[in-house]
Amino acid sequence: MPACPLLLLVVSASQAEKSVCRLRADPENPQLSMDGDIMLGGIFSFHSRWKDRQETYMHKPLPLQCTSLNFRGFQFAQAMLFALEEINNSTELLPGISLGYKIYDACGSIARGVRVALALANGNEDVSAPSEAPCARPAQVQAIMGESSSSPSMAIATVIGPFHMPLVSHFATCAYLSDKTKYPSFLRTIPSDYYQSRALAQLVKHFGWTWVGAIRTNDDYGNDGMATFTETAQQLGICLEYSVAFFRTDPPDKIQKIIDIIKASTSKVIITFLSHMDMDVLIHELSNHNLTGYQWVGTEGWIFDSQTASMDRHHILDGAIGLFIPQAHVSGMRDFILDVKPLNSSSNELFTEFWETLFSCKFKQSNSSARNQRECTGHEDVNKVQNSFTDMSLMPIFNNVYKGVYAVAHALHNILSCNKTSNNKVQLDPFTILQHIRNIKFQTKEGDKVYFNENGDPAAKYEIINWQPTKNGIVDFVTVGLHDTSLPADKQLTLQNKPFIWAQNSQQVPLSVCSEKCSPGTRKVLQKGKPVCCYDCLSCAEGEISNITDSITCVRCHPEFWSNEKRDACVKKEAEFLSYEEIMGALLTAASLFGTCMTAVVAFIFFRYRQTPVVRANNSELSFLLLFSLTLCFLCSLTFIGQPSEWSCMLRHTAFGITFVLCISCVLGKTIVVLMAFRATLPGIIICILWLTISPPFPFKDLKTFKDKIILECALGSAVGFWAVLGYIGLLSMLCFILAFLARKLPDNFNEAKFITFSMLIFCAVWITFIPAYVSSPGKFSVAVEIFAILASSFGLLICIFIPKCYIILLKPERNTKKNMMVRGAPKSS
Structure with missing residues (x-):
């Protein structure tokens, strides 16, 4: 595998020497190593920081000086060694073949991670090579376990990807790493942040938090994870008040700006995509400002980390919730991790620093700058200390390391089984190993199913963790729910029936919205x-x-x-129409009935005294016909009262038209000749018949006149028909009025011209006034106006024409004689 050019190797050749590949840079030696038939590499961060130096490029840069010992890196390395020891002792998996290892410290640095990855691929020693293939040889290791962080993993995967060397990470969750075109040899035993980010957004939505702040690590893990969260949050109606990024090596003033942003914010929920190392830095600053009262929502990077919890002395994170890998238990792993004495075999500065930090002591020969510490004996008991190294809260992550090592071992076992060879020094092809790891499916002794999808990712399942402080001040990480992406979308998030503790030890879900919910209405x-x-x-x-x-x-x-x-x-809507029950309807009904009764009384009087000169002198037949038509006029007004129906709508307007035409025709007949009463009525009847035939009136719901009421009325159907009837009545009325007016001064005593003139004057005045009042009146009032016009004009005709005669008949019988009717110039009888 031609990997030497990546390490800046130089080929020096002479006629007397073979071609030799020499490493131009300083060699990189592993912190932990053991020989074996097949070698595996490991890259973990035994330190979390490094000293930043400004290079002048006037001389060769010094090696990176790592600081801030990180116990997590040791735990991950111990988990790898535990798996290797189990496999080497197994009689079923890789029998007769031993697995060795080379483990390097990446210090959380991307550059150093790439450097040690190349050292694992190529080795550090000079290589003699035949002239036909200079600097070509098999890889030093067959697979690499690590790194813990996403950004170093992306850089390492980019470098070793073209050579198909498998890189199996236990804690690098960045979604970008699922892209097999960029990272073809990367696999992981922890789910992608693509699923965690979406699950986190669904969790935030579930609790009704729509106005949140966001803080992320300024690397690929934080930036990519927060980008996916933001996209999903926007789809769910969640808004970010602010979104800020920092890295643990940033200057203090940048972190102070983040503190100021939090103080000035109105949101009470803070979403974090932070590694535990960055969270520790943030917690330190928050504690200095006593910034409490916020609901923290975290990722697997810190939510289950007891070291972070122990640093939170001001209880700023109490009540925090977040997502973590489901709990796991691997028998014997805890005891193996805590058995640190085998690490002493490395006999290097790393072990000294580790031991001094673990037991807070100092060796005599140590170069440590720590003062006022007791002397280390080398026989300290790890079971008597309590710190982040002895904490096993990250056992699910240790289990991921364990599963990753076993995945490589199963792939090697399958390859060797297929080759049916017992040659322990068999040359293995990394590409073949990679293909077998991708397709591996097995079950650990604890029952965990291990497999990878087409992107090299495992199935995504998370536990929902709630930080619940106990009476002794220790945080209890309580599992309160589960999020399983393999289930349907509406069933992925499930919460257990357990009490939650929220910020400031409240049992009420905190409220974090920019605006209160808008109520119905x-x-x-x-x-x-x-x-x-x-x-x-x-x-x-x-x-x-x-x-x-x-x-x-x-x-x-x-x-x-x-x-x-x-x-x-x-x-x-309330239906409104002119009904009999309301006062206006009752009064109009009473007026109509009163008019009918009054007409009936007049008719009775006329019939009783039909042989008297007053009745006989003015064409008694037309008088009775006129009384009959007036009765119909009074009664037709009743058809306008009550809820409109199809028959009542057709009846009311046609009855009104015909009865009034008949009535005015009778009056006109009294003025001219009897025959005119029937001839003048016929056109009115014809108009009504045409109206009913072509477009009759019909019930109609007026929804526009009043916003909150329905006006039930009769639509005219054909407005032409209505106004034609009304116009014809008006024409007859005007003709009758003109003729009566011209005959009002005739000398005979029995002439009715004066009374007819006066009655027609009233009639015309009523109906002329009716038109604007009818048009402008809304709803049932237009009906009332029409009824009033009918009644008023009917009463006008009845009173003006018949009441004077009834007065003579009943009260002045001495004037009801034929002689009195024939005397010229005598007082008028009518």
Whole structure:
């Protein structure tokens, strides 16, 4: 595998020497190593920081000086060694073949991670090579376990990917690493952040937090994870008030700016995509400002880390919730990890630093700058100390290291089984190993199923963790739910029936919104220049409702319905029509019946005294016909009262038209000749018949005149028919009025011209006034106006024409004689 050029090797050749590949840079020696038939590499961060130096490039840069011992790196390395020891002692997996290892410290540095990865691939020693293939030889290791962080893993995977060397990470969760075109040899035993970010957004949405802040590590893990969270959050209606990034090596003023942003914010929930090392830095600053009262939501990077919990002396993170890998138990691993004495075989500065930090002591020969510490004996008991190294809260991650080593071992076992060879020094091809690891499927002794999908990722399942402080001040990591991406979307998130502890030890879910929820009856209106989560609640307009919380629109009610006072429901409009029950309807009904009775009394009087000169002198036949038509006029007004129906609508207007035409025709007949009464009535009847035939009146619901009422009325059908009837009545009335007016001064005593003139004057005045009043009156009042016009004109005719005669008949019988009727110049009888 031609990997030497990547390490800046130089080939020096002479006629007397063979070609030799020499490493130009300083060699990189592993911190932990053991020989074996097949070698595996390991890259873990035994330190979390390094001293930053400004290089002048005037001389060769010094090696990276790592600082801040990180016990987690040792735990991960011990988990790898535990798996290797189990495999080497197994009689079923790789029998007769021993697995060795070379483990390097990456110090959390991307550059150093790449450097040690190349050292694992190529080795450090000079290599003699035949001239036909200079600097070509098999890889030093067959697979690499690590790194813990995403950014170093991406850099390492980019470098070793073209050579198909498997890189199996236990804690690098960045979603970018699922891209097999860029990282073809990368696999992991921890789910991708693509799933964690979406699960975190769903968790935030579940608790109703729509206005949140966000803090992330300024690397690929934090930036990519937060980008996916932000995208999903926007889809779920969640807004970020701020989103800031920092790295643990940033200057203090940059971290101070983040503190200032948190103080100035209004959101009470903070989403974090931070590694535990960055979270420790942030917690230190938050403690200095006593910044409490915020609900923290975290990722697997720190949410289950007891070291972070132990640093939170001001209980800033109490009540925090987040996602973590499901709990796991591997028998014997805890005891193996805590058995640190075999590490002493390395006999290097790393072990000395580790031992001194673990037991807070100092060896005599140590170069440590620590003062006032007791002397280390080398026989200290790890079971008597309590710190992050002895804490086993990250056992699920240790289990991921364990599963990764076993995945490589099973792949090697399958390859060797297929080759059916017992040659322990068999030359293995990394590409073949990679293909076998991708397709591996097995079950650990604890029952965990291990396999990888097409992107080199395992199935995504998370436990929901809640930080619940105990009475002795120690945080209890309580599992309160589960998120399983293999389930349908609506069933992925499940919460257990356990009590939650929230920020400041509250048992009430904290509220974090930019604007309060809009209650039913209102709609959301965005505030100008602000995110969609910031809005005002405006009441729905009349006739519109919203019956859900946080509605963005109001829905208009059906035309027959209207909004209630709260604007959260449509109620059926009140139907309004001129009814007999209401006062106005009752009064008009009484007037109509009174007019009918009055007409009947007059008719009875005329019939009783039909042989008297007053009755006989003015064409008694027309008088009775006129009384009959007046009776119909009074009664037809009753058809206008009550709820309109199809028959009542057709009856009321045609009855009105025909009866009034007949009535005016009779009056006209009294003025001219009897025959005119029937001839003048015929056109009115014809107009009504045509009206009913072509476009008759019909019941109609007026939904526009009043917003909150339905007016039940009779539509005219054909407006031409209505106005034609009304116009014809008006024509007859005017003709009758003119003729009566011309004959009003005739000398005979029995002439009715004066009374007919006066009655027609009243009739015309009523109906001329009726037109504007009818057009301008809304709803049932237009019906009342029409009834009033009918009654008024009917009473006008009845009183003006017949009451004077009844007066003579009943009260002045001495004037009811033929002689009195024939005397010229005598007082008029009518």
